[in-house]
Amino acid sequence: MEMDPHIFPCGLMVSDFQEQKILQFNAYIENEFGFAKDSLIDQPITALFTKASVLFLEHYFYPMLLQDGKVSELQVMLLSAKKEPVPVTINATLSQQGKIYWALFSAINRDQLYQELINTRDKLEDKTKALTITSATDELTGLLNRREATKRANDMIQQTKRTNVMLSFILLDIDYFKRVNDTFGHQEGDKILIKMSKVLASTVRSCDIVARWGGEEFLVVLYNTSIDKAHIFCQRLHDKINQIAIGRDTLHVSIGMTSYPINNQTLNLDEIIWQADEALYDAKERGRNQTRRFKEDLLLDKR
Amino acid sequence: MEISISNTQFNALEIKRRNHINILGEGEKVILLAHGFGCSQNMWRFLTPYLEKQYKVILFDYVGSGNSDVRAYQKNRYSQLEGYALDVIEICDSLDFSNVLFVGHSVGATIGLITAHLRPDLIDKLVMVCPSPCFLNLNDGYSGGFEKSDLEELVNLMDKNYIGWGNYLAPLVMNSTPSETDIKQETDDALVQELLTSFCSTDPTYSKPFAIATFFSDYRHLLPKIHHPCLVIQSKQDALVPIEVGKYTQKQFPNAKLDIINGKGHCLHMTYPLQVLNSIQCFLDQTQ
Numbered sequence: 335m336e337m338d339p340h341i342f343p344c345g346l347m348v349s350d351f352q353e354q355k356i357l358q359f360n361a362y363i364e365n366e367f368g369f370a371k372d373s374l375i376d377q378p379i380t381a382l383f384t385k386a387s388v389l390f391l392e393h394y395f396y397p398m399l400l401q402d403g404k405v406s407e408l409q410v411m412l413l414s415a416k417k418e419p420v421p422v423t424i425n426a427t428l429s430q431q432g433k434i435y436w437a438l439f440s441a442i443n444r445d446q447l448y449q450e451l452i453n454t455r456d457k458l459e460d461k462t463k464a465l466t467i468t469s470a471t472d473e474l475t476g477l478l479n480r481r482e483a484t485k486r487a488n489d490m491i492q493q494t495k496r497t498n499v500m501l502s503f504i505l506l507d508i509d510y511f512k513r514v515n516d517t518f519g520h521q522e523g524d525k526i527l528i529k530m531s532k533v534l535a536s537t538v539r540s541c542d543i544v545a546r547w548g549g550e551e552f553l554v555v556l557y558n559t560s561i562d563k564a565h566i567f568c569q570r571l572h573d574k575i576n577q578i579a580i581g582r583d584t585l586h587v588s589i590g591m592t593s594y595p596i597n598n599q600t601l602n603l604d605e606i607i608w609q610a611d612e613a614l615y616d617a618k619e620r621g622r623n624q625t626r627r628f629k630e631d632l633l634l635d636k637r
Numbered sequence: 638m639e640i641s642i643s644n645t646q647f648n649a650l651e652i653k654r655r656n657h658i659n660i661l662g663e664g665e666k667v668i669l670l671a672h673g674f675g676c677s678q679n680m681w682r683f684l685t686p687y688l689e690k691q692y693k694v695i696l697f698d699y700v701g702s703g704n705s706d707v708r709a710y711q712k713n714r715y716s717q718l719e720g721y722a723l724d725v726i727e728i729c730d731s732l733d734f735s736n737v738l739f740v741g742h743s744v745g746a747t748i749g750l751i752t753a754h755l756r757p758d759l760i761d762k763l764v765m766v767c768p769s770p771c772f773l774n775l776n777d778g779y780s781g782g783f784e785k786s787d788l789e790e791l792v793n794l795m796d797k798n799y800i801g802w803g804n805y806l807a808p809l810v811m812n813s814t815p816s817e818t819d820i821k822q823e824t825d826d827a828l829v830q831e832l833l834t835s836f837c838s839t840d841p842t843y844s845k846p847f848a849i850a851t852f853f854s855d856y857r858h859l860l861p862k863i864h865h866p867c868l869v870i871q872s873k874q875d876a877l878v879p880i881e882v883g884k885y886t887q888k889q890f891p892n893a894k895l896d897i898i899n900g901k902g903h904c905l906h907m908t909y910p911l912q913v914l915n916s917i918q919c920f921l922d923q924t925q
Contacts (some may be wrong), residue, residue, distance in 0.1 A: 410794060
């Protein structure tokens with residue numbers, strides 16, 4: 335028994351690879367997409383697809399045919415006789431003689447399902463992005479929160495094991511902040527925190543970390559920065575912060591800093607922060623509004 | 638999102654690994670080759686045997702393409718072409734190169750344009766192979782060749798077929814290194830060559846943002862601002878960049894030359910490498 339290609343419920347077509355012209359097709363293509371009998375013979379294959387689909391065929395479908403001799407489950411947009419785009423799924427093979435054998439069928443429902451999947455995925459991506467930002471950010475100041483800063487600082491510390499990079503850790507604490515809150519109220523205190531954050535964010539580079547570490551305490555980690563350069567950076571911070579007005583006075587901060595790694599010593603984040611905190615304590619002890627570096631003798635003083 | 642110009646002293650080794658930098662040749666003059674969308678530094682392999690005789694040739698992959706370190710991928714940064722230009726800036730800074738001859742293919746040329754704008758000191762001359770400052774037809778009279786809906790459909794097709802433009806073509810491209818005779822017969826089998834070399838890429842996670850940044854951007858406003866000597870190499874028949882776009886680009890630059898190569902396709906540096914080399918050489922001689 336001979337099979338009649340015209341009775342199959344899917345489009346069958348033969349085209350020439352080099353000439354890119356349609357040689358033969360079956361009744362499904364005429365009926366499903368509204369083409370008159372034989373009207374497509376010798377037409378360029380590009381006439382059958384949308385512009386985007388033609389680009390897609392040229393840059394994906396043909397190279398794949400050349401490489402593998404076949405393509406399966408490709409989804410593109412066919413142009414019907416009325417020039418309406420119809421999603422189709424295509425399987426094709428390339429023969430030794432340079433003929434392409436196409437099997438295709440309209441895939442309207444499948445396309446809708448894909449579209450829904452894509453929309454859902456995009457929505458999920460957007461939501462995840464929003465949530466990631468929310469979970470990493472301090473609500474009041476917009477800086478990184480303590481959790482995110484801890485994560486990123488740990489990543490940086492890990493990195494120093496592979497590369498020869500020096501990190502400088504800076505802890506800042508606003509001087510007499512309680513007095514600001516008591517005198518001007520918490521709302522005013524919040525405004526000061528926001529102004530302070532803007533100064534910090536505009537002074538660091540994109541590769542640095544800047545975070546709200548606690549109530550009126552901030553952490554800055556300067557990437558690839560020596561302690562001397564970090565000291566100059568802190569001086570610049572003092573200058574900028576001293577321009578923020580509170581009532582008739584101006585804002586001051588105390589800063590403690592330390593660098594890592596020193597003398598090939600391996601420390602974890604807690605230990606490094608502890609060093610910066612000791613230096614910060616030293617700055618407060620010495621009358622505030624200044625920067626102190628962590629030194630080993632700070633330990634000796636205490637003992 | 639604003640991307641600041643890097644003032645960071647990055648670790649040179651880190652950038653080298655991140656962007657898979659390869660340096661060929663010993664010449665004094667530095668030539669930086671920037672690949673386009675859906676490609677990698679591999680696409681330059683027909684030019685490099687000739688270039689490395691005279692120049693120090695810098696090859697690299699943008700983060701998210703080729704053999705770059707995708708751990709360094711940041712979606713925000715690489716969702717606009719400035720992020721890719723920042724890769725170029727960081728590469729030059731980390732290697733301490735300035736005044737380079739920049740050769741970019743397709744969107745790589747636009748990335749060079751952005752780099753020349755952000756950091757004019759890094760670039761001496763700009764060679765653009767099949768560039769388009771904007772792929773869109775816009776209602777100010779400009780025709781980039783595509784309606785917005787065409788390009789949206791294209792990105793949608795990438796999504797639905799879940800590919801980063803034939804990512805699995807990469808091995809094939811790598812295997813088909815042509816011999817000298819192949820290159821001499823370059824025009825003979827241009828169609829097959831063009832198809833085999835057209836696109837190779839990475840994961841759709843990285844190629845989709847690059848596709849969107851490439852196809853929906855408009856950098857025409859930068860053209861009049863770039864006073865560097867520029868060469869626009871245009872293909873006579875390019876499905877992605879109509880010849881009018883090449884002419885437009887040349888006219889908008891204050892100081893540019895246009896070479897139209899009588900060929901087909903969007904990857905002239907692969908299908909007609911000798912003509913591209915010749916065009917670059919003439920341009921360099923004339924602008925000395």
